[in-house]
Amino acid sequence: TLNTDYPWILNHDHSKQREIADWLTLEIKDFVAYISPSQEEIRVRNSTISKIRNAVKDLWPDADLHVFGSFATDLYLPGSDIDCVINSSSGDKENRNCLYSLASFLKRRKLATQVEVISKARVPIIKFVEPISQIHIDISFERVNGLEAARVIRGWLKETPGLRELVLIVKQFLAARRLNMVHTGGLGGFSIICLVYAFLQLHPRVISSDIDSMENLGILLIDFFELYGKNFGYDHVAISVTDSGARYLSKELYGSLQNPRTSFALAIQDPGDKDNNISRGSFNIRDIKKAFAGAFDLLTNRCFELDAATFKDRVGKSILGNVIKYRGKQR
Amino acid sequence: QCPHKWKRVKCVHCNSKNHSRDRCPSIWRSYYLLDSNVRRVLPVHKIFCYNCGGKGHFGDDCWEYRSSRVPNEDGSAFSGENLPQELK
Ligand SMILES: [Zn+2]
Ligand SMILES: [Zn+2]
Numbered sequence: 001t002l003n004t005d006y007p008w009i010l011n012h013d014h015s016k017q018r019e020i021a022d023w024l025t026l027e028i029k030d031f032v033a034y035i036s037p038s039q040e041e042i043r044v045r046n047s048t049i050s051k052i053r054n055a056v057k058d059l060w061p062d063a064d065l066h067v068f069g070s071f072a073t074d075l076y077l078p079g080s081d082i083d084c085v086i087n088s089s090s091g092d093k094e095n096r097n098c099l100y101s102l103a104s105f106l107k108r109r110k111l112a113t114q115v116e117v118i119s120k121a122r123v124p125i126i127k128f129v130e131p132i133s134q135i136h137i138d139i140s141f142e143r144v145n146g147l148e149a150a151r152v153i154r155g156w157l158k159e160t161p162g163l164r165e166l167v168l169i170v171k172q173f174l175a176a177r178r179l180n181m182v183h184t185g186g187l188g189g190f191s192i193i194c195l196v197y198a199f200l201q202l203h204p205r206v207i208s209s210d211i212d213s214m215e216n217l218g219i220l221l222i223d224f225f226e227l228y229g230k231n232f233g234y235d236h237v238a239i240s241v242t243d244s245g246a247r248y249l250s251k252e253l254y255g256s257l258q259n260p261r262t263s264f265a266l267a268i269q270d271p272g273d274k275d276n277n278i279s280r281g282s283f284n285i286r287d288i289k290k291a292f293a294g295a296f297d298l299l300t301n302r303c304f305e306l307d308a309a310t311f312k313d314r315v316g317k318s319i320l321g322n323v324i325k326y327r328g329k330q331r
Numbered sequence: 332q333c334p335h336k337w338k339r340v341k342c343v344h345c346n347s348k349n350h351s352r353d354r355c356p357s358i359w360r361s362y363y364l365l366d367s368n369v370r371r372v373l374p375v376h377k378i379f380c381y382n383c384g385g386k387g388h389f390g391d392d393c394w395e396y397r398s399s400r401v402p403n404e405d406g407s408a409f410s411g412e413n414l415p416q417e418l419k
Contacts, residue, residue, distance in 0.1 A: 021361045204389065204413040205362055207377040215363045222359060223408035227381060231391075231407050233398030237384040245377070250384035293401060303359040 006318040006326075008034035015314035020303045024218025024319045031320060032165045035078055035172070045071070048133045049082065052111055056086055059105050063088035065139070068146035070189050073153045075167050077175060081127075081136040085143055094141035099126055102139070112137075145272070149190055152271065155243070156197050162213030162220060166196045169221060169324060176325035177291055185284030187266075194268045194278070198239045198246035199224050218319075222299050229292030234285060238267035238277075298323050349404045356405050364415075373418045381409055389413075 012030045017023040037045070053065040069083035070076035086093055086102075093102075096119045103126050106112035112128035126139045140146075157163055170192055174180040182188040187195075203223065205211045213220060238249040238257045251258050251267060256275035259265035266285045270276035282288065302319050309317075341348055344355040381390030382398050391403065391410035406412060411419060 019361050019363075020359050022363065024359075025363075202377065202379055203408065204378075204410070205408070205415075207374045208371055208415050208418055209369070210364055210367075210371070210415045211362050212365055219360060219362055219408075226407050227409060230401040231381055231399050231403055231409065233382045233384070233390070236398050237381060247377075247386075248379040248381065248384040300356070300359055304354055307358045308353055 006321040008326075009316065009318050009321075013315060015306075015317060016311060020307050020319070021216070021218040021222075023306075024221065024299070024303070025216060026218075027318065027320050028165055028169060028217040028221060031172075031324065031326070032168050035168065035326070037078070044133050045082070045135065048130050048135055048137075049084070052084070052106070052130070052137070055106060055109050055111055056102070059102060060086075060088060060093065062090055063093060066147055068150045072147075072150035073157065073193075075153075075157075075164060075171070075189065075193070077168070077172055081138050083146065084137060084139045085146055086139060086141050087144065088142070091142055094124060096124075098141070099124060102126060103128075148272070152243070153190075153193055156193070160197060160200055160213075162217055163193075163196060163200060165214075165217050166200070166221060166224060167193055169320075170196060170224070172324045172326060173295060174288070174291070176327075179284065179288050179291055182281040185282055185287075187279070187282050187288055191266070191268055191279040191282060194239060194241050194246075195228060196224065197241055198248075199227060201241075201246035202248070222296060222303075225292045225296035225299065229289055229294070229296050232289075234266060234289065235263040238269055240269040242271050295323050347405060360408070367415070367417075371415060371418055373414070 008031045009027065012026070014023045014026040017026065049067060056063055056065045063086050065084050065086050067082060067084050070080055071082045092098070099117050099119050103112070103115050103117050106128065107115060111130060113131045115126065115128040118125050118127065123140050123143070127136070129136055171180065171189070174187055174192065178184070179186040180188070200206055200213060200220070203220070205216070206213060236251055238251050238254055240247050240249050249257070249269065254269070257267040257269060257277045259267070259280065264285065266279045266282050267277045268279040270278045299319065302322070306314055306317060306319065342350055342355045343352045344357045347355070375387060378387055378389060379385070380388050380393050382393040383395040385393070389409045389411055391406055391412070397403070
């Protein structure tokens with residue numbers, strides 16, 4: 001009865017739970033624990049970053065390297081790239097010569113293989129693989145907005161129970177369907193976090209302090225897919241997130257957030273610039289909405305099916321398995 | 332052809348005519364509640380509508396025409412019905 005497709009359920013059987021929603025909550029916690037990095041992985045990642053950081057400082061004494069993105073907020077899936085930024089007091093490192101001299105310096109020190117310098121993009125970067133850890137690393141130059149976003153997200157995570165767990169599940173769900181890459185119209189990491197954060201901040205049971213989100217992750221996940229897959233008015237509603245919480249806005253009153261080509265678009269107001277829509281790149285919102293609705297149907301159908309099954313037939317079953325389709329390495 | 336076609340099934344759990352008892356949302360829509368000894372106040376300033384973006388009501392209870400083309404027959408989590416009993 002061991003199902004190796006869903007490794008997080010091994011030795012974690014919850015089939016005897018009376019409420020299906022409680023079973024799902026426990027399975028979400030198991031999955032999150034399963035994909036979270038081990039102490040050894042954290043150690044390897046930190047030592048890799050500090051080696052590169054030291055090299056950068058040797059090359060440019062006025063510069064420093066910081067991680068941002070999912071690694072800075074602990075919201076990454078196994079095998080994700082690490083996003084870093086180099087900032088310097090002279091502020092002159094974002095030019096082609098600097099990019100190439102850093103690339104060859106890292107190669108000489110045997111800290112980088114498979115190096116790509118992308119100097120002509122809107123955000124110039126160096127991509128490479130650190131040869132010992134095999135970690136993929138992206139370095140960008142002279143920007144602070146990524147660091148600022150990571151600071152805001154860490155604040156949200158601290159004060160919003162359940163945010164981390166739901167974000168990781170939704171990320172894995174979208175990654176399995178290739179709907180998580182902005183350059184193909186998918187949802188980027190920051191947009192996913194904003195959707196989940198706004199969902200939790202506006203949920204009737206959460207705002208009335210009626211539930212502990214951590215004990216209700218199962219029903220909250222279903223409610224999330226229901227909201228953004230079936231009900232949310234993408235044509236008329238924009239999402240606003242600030243330090244003091246989340247709210248909806250009528251797009252008619254905030255025309256600058258409206259996509260000029262189609263009204264059916266996700267709009268998330270940039271906390272730092274009220275006229276900027278941070279999710280304007282996610283043009284494939286139609287497929288994303290459909291995928292969320294499909295997740296709602298899959299999950300609720302599975303609940304009906306397992307609710308009707310005998311306890312004997314439930315043993316070793318997964319509720320989440322077909323929804324998140326995790327095909328990662330064994331841990 | 333179906334001899335039972337005329338018969339409207341009512342869900343025995345919630346009396347809805349939209350689904351049968353084995354597909355009742357109450358099977359999965361259950362919250363594990365905190366102790367209700369605390370007196371609660373309704374945070375009206377945190378209530379927003381997923382349908383029109385307006386303040387003070389939930390999307391299920393919006394009086395504007397429905398923006399999403401997916402039907403919402405059984406009601407969702409974002410409804411005044413989903414507030415704790417004493418706050419409805
Ligand atoms: Zn029912
Ligand atoms: Zn409304």
